[in-house]
Amino acid sequence: MIVLREAGKDSFEDNPDKGIFEMDLHRLELPTPFPVGPVNAYLLRGDPLTLVDTGPKTVEAQTALERGVAAAGARLKDIRRILLTHGHTDHAGNAAWVAQRSGAPVHVHEGDRAKVSGRRWVLEHVKTFLTQAGLADSVVESFFEQIQALRQYLDPLAKVSSLTDGEYLPLDTERLRTLYTPGHSNGHVSFYHEDGVLIAGDLLLEGVSPNPLVEFTSDGKRIPTLPQYLQSLRRVLILNCEVAHPGHGGPIANPNARARELITHHEQRKEEIAGMIRRAPKTLAALCGELFPKMDDASLMLALSEVIGHLDLLAEEKRLAIGRKKGLLLYKVK
Template sequence: MDRIQLGNTVFEGKNDVYLLDGDRTVLVDAGVALPDVREQLRDGLADFGLAVADIDEILLTHWHHDHAGLAGELQAESGATVRVHEADAPLVAREESAVEANNDLLRDALDDWNLPADTRDELLDFFVFHDELAGADVDVTPFADGDTFDVNGRTLEAVHLPGHAAGLSAFAFDGDEGREAFVGDAILPKYTPNVGGADLRVDAPLQRYVDSLLRLVDLDLARAWPGHRDVIEQPTERALTILEHHRERTENVVGVLAEHGPCDTWTVSAHLFGELEKIHILHGPGEAYAHLDHLADRGVVERDGHEYELVEPDVDVAELFPTVG
């Protein structure tokens, strides 16, 4: 297995494309559809004596453009099979109904979170460019949780880990020192993957992500190969660290409501993150929403219109999260 790192001027950190070469040439993820990234991928393949035409299969961890954007043009040139979880397949395939529904969810969320008009316009202007990053049309072959793929004598198993994206999936395999996995953005070595704004189709996004973190813990991976930056040598510990991060963020949300009284999602986001720009205009309030939703589901806050009010000020937030170990 080899890694090709690609530039990423839109999202956090360099993207990783993993090359599984042998009788068949397989990529895990494909990078964003930008000219310089396209050339980086071609050059990276050439470093291993390969060309785009040699690609037989592309396994996508999820639909986000920085992971799937180049899949269409790679497929057009090579005839490669492109696989992604069934929940994300319509967006990767750019099915008109799926794209329109996702755009409707975005507009509804901006209303629901009570974004100021100028901030909303800034985000929507960003998405005019963002949509171009989706790249060419893709003929998608969907897979489901637990499906397996034979790659040059090694079996990869799809492990569905929703939260950051509805269809986000890892590909687990037996490595030299135990079980390993390509994990996409399920866990990252530096940043915590956004939950709540990164995929508006995910219901109860924080709970879904917590469940996925627990599933990663249960996998007891020896190493994880993320979608950005470098290998994670202790993935169980990283998953638990991210779980603790979300517990602390939930405490912070409770603290905002305790100090300032009823707030809408945008106001909570402003107290948590300050001024935001570009994609973070979506990710900030999305993260605040995920935690407010988690608290509302457990009766700690109540919603009235756009605002959330703290009704259980003495809550022990730790009791809202599972105890592991």
């Protein structure tokens, strides 16, 4: 059985299930400078002492991490394994910092290796994508500035160990299974214990829909991230987990209900977007403007990702026609 502990409240001694394996999981809530709010790291006490996710590289997050680990009765330097659910800055930013203090290896899925190594974007592909979407050059420029600004929150890792789907990770006498759950990020993984507990990263979040961001392979092919994400949700449904510990916010008591809600949400949004391109073909920029009239430049990539993701779903169902006009891509439902 697995018990979630709040840092500082050690109920190890009075646990009635003592004697049965119990994952000693502590949620460490770390501040971020991002609109998403705080991010969770999890300290799994046991052998090897494991940290899942690390927060962004800020003094505030590092201080909170150090304090949280201490409140859980451990020390940063004793950490023996760092697992990353994915390579986004708010989760992976301090991995190098913790690795330096502990000597622990950092494990990440191959799909996010480039992100944590600091080779985050192949800018040419993004530029082509944004130009074909119908965005003005000034918007494209401001977008690139935002990407550059994000780099200060992540120390690139020179060396990472891989995580593969189905891989078992020992923890005391038990083990966690690595599940490849891409979509929100191409190298996103979750960690599952057969007692029904999922450390979910940004696969399942309460209150917000984890936006699968536009992403490209190293040779410039755009990855259909939303179809991938929905497949990952369906995969988690089969597990019928009792609780999920997400990357942001408190534990999710009914992970299947949340996964189904998210699947339904995307199904509805897909039909909403289909309705917008039934009569006339539109560019991605036009669709974003229609769907998010108050969008500012900072939310641009989220909006584009949201729209293109649902167009990818329509394409999968062979309902999408894509035309070209003066360097722009135009989308229409067949």
